[in-house]
Amino acid sequence: MAEEKLRDSSLACGDVEGKFDILFNRVRAIQKKSGNFDLLLCVGNFFGSTPDAEWEEYKTGIKKAPIQTYVLGANNQETVKYFQDADGCELAENITYLGRKGIFTGSSGLQIVYLSGTESLNEPVPGYSFSPKDVSSLRMMLCTTSQFKGVDILLTSPWPKYVGTFGNSSGEVDTKKCGSALVSSLATGLKPRYHFAALEKTYYERLPYRNHIVLQENAQHATRFIALANVGNPEKKKYLYAFSIVPMKLMDAAELVKQPPDVTENPYRKSGQEVSIGKQIPAPVEESACQFFFDLNENQGRKRSSTGRDSKSSPHPKQPRKPPQPPGPCWFCLASPEVEKHLVVNIGTHCYLALAKGGLSDDHVLILPIGHYQSVVELSAEVVEEVEKYKATLRRFFKSRGKRCVVFERNYKSHHLQLQVIPVPVSCCATDDIKDAFITQAQEQQIELLEIPEHSDIKQIAQPGAAYFYVELDTGEKLFHRIKKSFPLQFGREVLASEAILNIPDKSDWRQCQISKEDEETLARRFRKDFEPFDFTLDD
Numbered sequence: 083m084a085e086e087k088l089r090d091s092s093l094a095c096g097d098v099e100g101k102f103d104i105l106f107n108r109v110r111a112i113q114k115k116s117g118n119f120d121l122l123l124c125v126g127n128f129f130g131s132t133p134d135a136e137w138e139e140y141k142t143g144i145k146k147a148p149i150q151t152y153v154l155g156a157n158n159q160e161t162v163k164y165f166q167d168a169d170g171c172e173l174a175e176n177i178t179y180l181g182r183k184g185i186f187t188g189s190s191g192l193q194i195v196y197l198s199g200t201e202s203l204n205e206p207v208p209g210y211s212f213s214p215k216d217v218s219s220l221r222m223m224l225c226t227t228s229q230f231k232g233v234d235i236l237l238t239s240p241w242p243k244y245v246g247t248f249g250n251s252s253g254e255v256d257t258k259k260c261g262s263a264l265v266s267s268l269a270t271g272l273k274p275r276y277h278f279a280a281l282e283k284t285y286y287e288r289l290p291y292r293n294h295i296v297l298q299e300n301a302q303h304a305t306r307f308i309a310l311a312n313v314g315n316p317e318k319k320k321y322l323y324a325f326s327i328v329p330m331k332l333m334d335a336a337e338l339v340k341q342p343p344d345v346t347e348n349p350y351r352k353s354g355q356e357v358s359i360g361k362q363i364p365a366p367v368e369e370s371a372c373q374f375f376f377d378l379n380e381n382q383g384r385k386r387s388s389t390g391r392d393s394k395s396s397p398h399p400k401q402p403r404k405p406p407q408p409p410g411p412c413w414f415c416l417a418s419p420e421v422e423k424h425l426v427v428n429i430g431t432h433c434y435l436a437l438a439k440g441g442l443s444d445d446h447v448l449i450l451p452i453g454h455y456q457s458v459v460e461l462s463a464e465v466v467e468e469v470e471k472y473k474a475t476l477r478r479f480f481k482s483r484g485k486r487c488v489v490f491e492r493n494y495k496s497h498h499l500q501l502q503v504i505p506v507p508v509s510c511c512a513t514d515d516i517k518d519a520f521i522t523q524a525q526e527q528q529i530e531l532l533e534i535p536e537h538s539d540i541k542q543i544a545q546p547g548a549a550y551f552y553v554e555l556d557t558g559e560k561l562f563h564r565i566k567k568s569f570p571l572q573f574g575r576e577v578l579a580s581e582a583i584l585n586i587p588d589k590s591d592w593r594q595c596q597i598s599k600e601d602e603e604t605l606a607r608r609f610r611k612d613f614e615p616f617d618f619t620l621d622d
């Protein structure tokens with residue numbers, strides 16, 4: 083008996099636009115080098131808009147595709163004529179039109195869902211478009227059973243709208259403006275492991291994204307979205323993508339849901355509501371980047387304002403890329419109306435500083451990312467860099483005031499990363515006393531604290547999505563706890579308030595430390611002024 087085939091090795095391709103010879107010669111070269119592939123999946127425009135002698139040679143059998151090729155249908159009126167049968171048909175030997183929409187299973191059991199054409203919200207739908215009904219019927223076909231976990235591959239021609247949210251940069255393509263919201267909706271429902279699209283004449287491999295909400299839902303597999311460029315493009319952008327996967331139905335559940343280290347939040351879960359189907363999805367409100375840069379300095383003015391160096395036309399020279407957006411209201415996203423702006427004391431490019439509400443001391447501050455990130459594990463390198471810069475600067479600042487910094491993070495029952503920075507007067511105790519206090523009080527509560535070396539990265543220790551607590555001493559040493567089930571929310575604060583350290587036990591609950599808004603404003607003003615000589619955001 084023949085051994086059962088466990089995986090399909092496939093190639094995915096962007097817009098061919100009639101350049102069949104270039105594509106198939108390339109495929110031949112790849113197969114010669116790497117061995118044969120099972121399938122070639124083409125998304126985007128397979129045919130060009132101009133009359134085509136090259137196609138005649140394939141159609142009549144003079145030339146033959148070197149691999150079983152599956153293509154999506156037309157995206158414009160000019161090429162509708164090539165796709166006679168809406169249910170799919172053979173276009174030439176080895177070249178098959180999949181059809182308007184449906185499910186196709188590869189020889190190994192790979193499940194491939196396809197949707198041809200571009201989005202249309204108007205009835206009647208043109209022959210080269212899909213409608214909200216097409217998308218809902220595809221979802222109905224698959225997603226209605228409780229056993230449904232996802233599909234292996236989704237093929238669409240347009241990009242899903244918003245796919246760049248929370249992800250790496252998508253280059254010139256603004257995913258908030260272009261792409262199809264219906265495709266986003268389809269991807270949300272189908273949870274493909276791979277999603278291929280084209281039409282934007284560029285290559286974009288997004289960081290994999292999660293299909294579950296961390297700490298609220300069971301782990302599910304991640305999705306990789308890959309947009310491919312057009313065949314034979316002069317800039318040599320990637321248009322062919324080789325991959326080989328075991329169908330998910332044959333995979334061990336634990337193996338399937340293993341999270342890649344660079345996994346991000348789901349780009350389509352916005353404002354707590356899933357992108358919905360059958361109605362036009364309103365674009366999220368464009369916040370002006372200026373909101374991040376309200377004037378903190380009141381009458382103080384910027385250091386360089388008289389030198390003319392900041393006379394650039396933009397009053398806000400440090401506009402960052404739009405940061406990740408929260409799934410719902412957030413107290414700490416700087417652009418969010420919930421933020422208590424009067425507590426904000428310094429704003430960088432990716433992070434900002436705010437006084438802690440009901441802080442342990444008047445100069446207890448938080449380092450917060452401007453965009454919505456849940457924990458340090460999720461931060462991109464550039465954000466981490468600025469977090470470290472803030473930490474180092476605060477250490478110097480507090481040192482000049484006779485204090486050492488203790489920093490802690492609790493990634494448990496919190497939605498937006500908050501690095502608590504608590505200055506402890508040098509006269510109170512030594513660093514080792516602080517360390518001992520944490521270790522002793524952790525033991526009393528059966529909390530296992532792991533010592534991790536200086537400069538080591540939490541990312542190497544904590545899996546994305548895993549709950550944890552750590553405290554970082556002014557030496558850079560860290561004590562780390564992996565939270566399994568529950569964790570006393572006030573732990574870090576309680577230890578610092580205890581007799582062993584700050585000796586203000588009545589302040590261990592922040593709610594007991596509330597002061598009036600006027601007093602908060604006064605403290606914030608004082609902090610800004612004191613911190614100004616250390617403020618690196620005023621440097622060029």
Ligand SMILES: [Zn+2]
Pocket residue numbers: 408412413414415453454455497498
């Ligand atoms: Zn947030």
